[in-house]
Amino acid sequence: MNISAVIPLYNAEKYIKETLDSLMAQTFPLDEILVVDDCGKDNSAKVVEQYSAQHPIVRLIRQPKNQGGSAARNKGLKEARNNWVLMMDSDDTIHPDLLKLQIKKLKEYTRVNPGVVAIHPAYIQMDADGNIIEKSEYRGQQLPYEETFGSLLVRNYIITPSGLLLNRNAALKIGGYKTNFFVSEDAEFILRLSREGTFVYLDEPYVYFRRHPMSITSDLKKASQAGKAILDVYLIDEVRDAVFRRNYPKEKNVLDFITLLFQFNEFDKGFELLSEMESDEEYEVSKLFLMSLYYLETNLYNEAKSHIVRLLELNDTHGAALNNIGVLFALNGDKEKAKEYFNRALILYPGYMDATNNLKELRNSHPTYRYTKRELRKNLLRYS
Known part of the structure; x- marks a missing residue:
């Protein structure tokens, strides 16, 4: 079985060799590695050219002009000569056994389910220098096909294209990545692909997802808009049907749907559903x-404050509630109390973006505080 790899390249001179080294070190050897140069301003392409001279399976493909990561990925998918393609970003790395274990999973699943379209692993974050960040693992779960789309709408657990093994035919069938979608284009692609077939999950944090100033700046610009931008693609009824198709208790599906309604800015509809819910200790x-x-x-x-106080009596480690009540104290002029709550949130969730911002804003004469509008994941993306 032959596997291609595709890497979009843009201003990654500092990291691309390390990325390529991790691909060359796979215990299941790759058949080809396609690096698509998106006309950056550094020496990335030259580094790849030199690398290719030593490793002929690496091929540099030059775009005629800068067109963005989605166009570069699409170019690589079209040029790949194999039907299974490992996607990578040019600043991430992978464990030597990632591909071997993915192929093993693929063979196990295709014996009973020929409709596999993607295999994705768990992830772990590293800093700009390649040091693993403590308590930064992101894990997903194996889902049946009919539940995947709704689950990804609620919470996307495929946080990077890196390490994603794609069925090339399925990816091209849906038109690849959208080149006119500029917020969370990776997540938007994943949602469309999830309706084409089964996603297989490898529960090993074998993708090392790098956090560095350039990637963080890009992510921060997208973060506040991402959920709504994706949801705007789908009708509310379509979203509701997908969420309720999941095999969870009714209460959880209702609460998750309300979370999405709030992202649609449909607050009155969400509040109406909340008001109709019966009390349930678990939720x-x-x-x-x-x-x-x-x-x-x-x-x-x-x-709002009275509800957060009741919440914290039930769970005093709820990071989003700690941040939000801190904002309320800050708005009321009690900056010391606000600082206490922001710090409590940060102790529980290192790198928590909203709480970090709010601590800084306490020192400003015209502060702009940030509420957190959804419950936090167990481990957060690190933005600092």
């Missing part, structure tokens, strides 16, 4: 959090 914390968001959005700060 009370999530319900209180969503109620507090509604009151924050409608500027009913006393009601």
